[in-house]
Amino acid sequence: MSTRSPVQVQAGAGVRELTFAQAVREALAEEMRRDPSVFVIGEDVGEAGHPFKVLAGLIDEFGPERVVDTPISEAGITGIAVGAAMTGLRPVVDIMFGDFLTLAMDQLVNQAAKIHYMSGGKLRVPLVVHTTLGATRRSAAQHSQSLHAWFSHVPGLKVALPATPRDAKGLLKAAIRDDSPVVVFEDKMTYQLRGPVPEGEFVIPLGVAEVKREGTDVTVVATSSMVAVALATADLLEAEGISLEVVDPRTTVPLDRETLVASAAKTGRVIVVDEGCRSYGVTAELASVIAEEAFYHLDAPVRRLGAMDVPVPFSPVLEDLTVPTPETVAAAARELLGKA
């Protein structure tokens, strides 16, 4: 199966409908069965199975030695996982909300990311950090941020952003098998969404983008939570005779520049959409890659849509203003085509 082709998973042939959360759990369980060095560590990962129930039932199969409930100590948990990863285990650290990564920054940025390099390649840190991003859950400013750009900025870390149940399974399995530290961000709003997921051995290599929908007029490069927004925009605009191509990088590090640039060259017009804050964020990097490498194919400047540069507000009336929506993406597409 070409991972660069549009999603055309057929029913049957080992493909079922699963929720995003079920796909994550299946990936973890399969990897823990395959490799006894894999274990999960985090707050309320055991009997509680994570507040979003993403890990429910894992402890029943693997026990408390491999599904390790911890105190509320993000720095300590992550540091312990780094040490365990350096000495023969493959920890998956669950950080309940991406916002709490701030508490583990030294362990990730100064320790995990640099140990392989600083040791001249002798030490390895096969660590996965499993966490969330995304607003609109009415959780206010400390449970709603999308901080993946921060980690994409640190050499030595890889960053995965699954947008569908299928990608959630395939990318998490690849992350667990990777010998470098990988931070996997999942949109907390998608855990109950359903989609086709292949059974058993299904690994999506890190660094391979996917064209989620083929189109001809405008490329929308969308990440994580914004992939669904982009696909909804494509449906919306189809009725107006506008054809969007939706490209999901799936990992910001490594970045599949080739697929992004090829789509930009094909359509000549590009919008980049990401739920991180717009300034100094993922959209800036992706837009500049496209501007640098596809410049002579572009008919218009690359447009960027990100979250507003404000702390995420609580009131739904305000919060909904802060993130891109199918309507705002559609408006940008019409502008690019001179149909505004």
Place this chain on the structure above:
Amino acid sequence: MTVGGRLSLEAEAADLSREEALRMFEGMVRIRLFEQRVNQLYQSAKMPGLAHLYIGQEAVAVGVCEALRPDDYITSTHRGHGHCLAKGARVDRMFAELLGKADGYCRGKGGSMHIADPDGGNLGANAIVGGSAGIATGAALSAKRRGTGQVAVCFFGEGALGQGVLYEVMNMASLWSLPVIYVCENNLYNEYTHYRETTAGEVLDRPLAFGIPAVSVDGQDVRAVLVAARAAVARARRGEGPSFLECLTYRYLGHHVGDVDRSYYRSREEEEEWKTHRDPLATLAGWAVAQGLATQEDFDRVREAVEAEVEAGLRSALEAPYPDPSEVDQHVYA
């Protein structure tokens, strides 16, 4: 259930065989002579950057590592040369790393503050104060899970007592009975500030609050350090969990090689007192001679042999090649 209290020791200081006494003296004099050369390299502008010298604290690294197996783990600090050498690192490759050469332990990518030698159990020095507390505790968790009988030693200075992550991992180490030994080298100064100005209460009350047995020992007496380290290692190998050693010690030189004028934070009289009356090398040699285990000539011979080793190591490191420019983006990802 562990109940925190004084870590029980068999004696105040270890009885040693002649071989043990000479071996530990050799370990300490290797650190001393290596670092004297490092200081000269800095002063003669042959070494890039800075180094934080361990001179004066040799008994801590050597006494603790004497109690370890070759496959046991250590993590170290910005003042880490002593730990690395005591755990078995070679002086030539240490010098090479400090000079940024390709023969260095980290191919010149780590430098003084990041020497790692996983083959010798050294998981790396760390330039973040308290930064390796998690790593050592995680290595202990890994050893326990894998059932290898290994222990992990986390060396840190008393400055790390100000870092929250230390308490997070001590809490988990105690809850889960992990085979880790927290070795607090209290050299009295957090960089340029006396630790009494930065540390509320008593040091040992902190591990005791987590139910971790703790003891404070004379870090200038390698025999006292060894007794405490053996007790902590034995406890860890029995599966009974972590211990905490506070080793009272003193760095003879500055916070780093460039810290020459120290009069604003400590007196010359204080420095002279430690150097003259509490030197770890002289203390061990004096004891062994008084016991009739060895003669001063025996110790002089050890010193001469190490001197030759250090000189040869430095020569080879000075002549060693720098890394090829193509290595700059190697080892970013495994």
